[in-house]
Amino acid sequence: MPNPFRLHAAALTATAVVLSALLWGCGGDSPEDEDLPDQKLSWKDCPAPSEAEGGGTAPSPLPDGAAWQCATMRAPLDWDDPKGDTIDLALIRARASGDADRRIGSLVFNFGGPGGSGVTTLPAFGQDYDNLRTRYDLVSFDPRGVGRSAPVECLDDKQLDTYFQQDATPDDAAERTELLDNTEKFNAACEKNSKKVLPHVATTDAARDMDLLRQVLGDDKLHYFGISYGTELGGVYAHLFPKTVGRAVFDAVVDPTQSSEQGSLGQAKGFQLALDNYAEDCVSKVEDCPVGDSAQDVKDRIARLLKDLDRKPIPGVFPRELTQTAATSGIAQALYSKDFWEYLTEGLDQAYAGDGRVLMVLSDSLNGRNENGEYSNITAANVAINCADDKPRYDSAYVERRLPEFRKASALFGDYLAWSMISCTDWPVAGAADHPDVSAPGAPPILVIGNTGDPATPYEGAGRMADALGKGVGVELTYKGQGHGAYDSKNKCVRDAVDGYLLDGRVPAAGTVCS
Known part of the structure; x- marks a missing residue:
């Protein structure tokens, strides 16, 4: 899986419309080709x-x-x-x-x-x-x-729907193999469709x-x-x-x-901090927080929800289901902006009642999917640019060794962000450096x-x-x-x-x- 948690929440404006409807009914050289700087733009x-x-x-x-x-x-x-x-x-x-x-x-x-x-x-x-x-x-x-x-073009819309339904936090050898296979297929599609630009x-x-x-x-x-x-x-x-x-x-x-690993670990801590702040804010409201009686209760109930979704997804945006992975990315998207904490509360409240639509809309926004089922190329470009920049290549054995530290940083986001490090495994282009x-x-x-x-x-x-x-x-x-x-x-x-x-x-x- 790519690491979409690096994305800026620019899609929040469009998401708000969908959610509202749902909730309410050293000095380099300049170019050497002289005609490039002199070109005239046609606005x-x-x-x-x-x-x-x-x-x-x-x-x-x-x-x-x-x-x-x-x-x-x-x-x-x-x-x-x-x-x-x-x-x-x-x-x-x-x-x-x-x-x-x-x-x-x-x-x-x-x-x-x-x-x-x-x-x-x-x-x-x-x-x-x-x-x-x-x-x-x-x-x-x-x-x-x-x-x-x-x-950069990789998978088509239908393939991406399937890709984002996968379990990105494997619990056993079979799930781990499936995640690695899906990553390999994604990267191979990028090479096939965008070899010249990668x-x-x-x-x-x-x-x-x-x-x-x-x-x-x-x-x-x-x-x-x-x-x-x-x-x-x-x-x-x-x-x-x-x-x-x-x-x-x-x-x-x-x-x-x-490094890319240190960045992912830092994000695990950052999103955990944001979740802690959200939970404290929710229970501090004058009215009751509908998703927990205390800040710890809010986080415990989210953890139970994700565990339940790992075993049995619930209906999301038809015909897709809200999986553990989709719920995790939906929660992350809402944490990008305090303005969206109310949507997170509504999404969690509905998910506890068996309705995963709000969290899935948030997840879709993070993944660049619009209400018509079409994806922007933000995920493909995210992987391609990160893999062109980042020299390290991590395999599954390395991720498994690092899981305890990621889980210590965040029980909710740690596994997801740790496993996202395999995105560049077997990428067809070498990474440039350990850090910019x-x-x-x-x-x-x-x-x-x-x-x-x-x-x-x-x-x-x-x-x-x-x-x-x-x-x-x-x-x-x-x-x-x-x-x-x-x-x-x-x-x-x-x-x-x-x-x-x-x-x-x-x-x-x-x-x-x-x-």
Whole structure:
């Protein structure tokens, strides 16, 4: 199984609609091919998202009537052979709303994953960044391998339905063999359907694409807002191109010092912390918590539910059943945002009564499945990019030896995250490194924001990112909150700090704390 817990919760907006209806009835080189930086983008009205981007309708205008525009940019398939084959990268933008003489440039967003479509996510959250649009064009893109940008393709929709129904936490030899066989089939399908692109979807490739994008947009500096995995991409960019870094913000920060195993273990602890906080919050309400009498009772009942589902799944979204694995991923998706804790309570309450629809809708959102049964390519891209980046390859014997520590970190999520480490076993492309290099001597200040209650990118990673960027580069800000990320919490202190830096160049004092 891939590790979808790394995904940014960009799909929550669409999920809310479905749930509401259900509940209420060192300096790299610039491109050597001279025509690539000089290409002219043809901006047009945006089409409806492709299936690989998640489907749906074309983005609606912003509240002030500003239209979203889309274009494609040509980039080398192989950055080691920039005069060779090229690929098209999908772009989206909204023009700056303020006076032209106050416009700073473009602000490029990456919302995470890896594997998330920026072309669909930016308009979904566009009005949240409206203040930043007063001085920037808001720009995002589908990174290579994602959405409409040479997407990695593995299993089809029907096969993915079956794949996500499997038991991802094997209890015996037969279940372990089945999980390994399914992983092998998934990886073989990726190689069969996407062999040409798989060697070229690493984060370093995407970082080089961003520098090309900077040039094509006509900007001397890359002004950047990275969220979740987008912080890792931003750190790699800063390492490769420190002299062209502009004003940059990293929110929901990936720890760049960790191996993939350490990252998974950190997530086990992070999601357990979020579950603990959810349980405490539920029982602290004025009204009774419908899923437990105490915080420990809430967690004990969830554990019993998952154990029961392992033996006998319950009806989910017809004709599929809610399995132990689907319930686990559905719970994780709800923990990404405190705004979704109410859906977790409703989903658990219904599951205890034998109805698994809400938890399955949450699980589907995490896996990139829409209500029509179509999957985006977020899972395929997530695996391909992670496996291109991460050098370690773990086998089942290694996972079994590590299970006790993962279970100690989280009785609920430990097994799932431990077994997710086999995703890259026998992957056809070698991984690049044990962890990314983000050292960026000579870069200007980069604002690094850590959320103390973040489940997917635990808080400690922000400090390590700030340190790894280097003295005078990483500037850490702490947000004492819940959920994945800080800026989208709408906390005024965080918003003022980020907007003040991006709009006016005011760097917050290192160690600033917002609550």
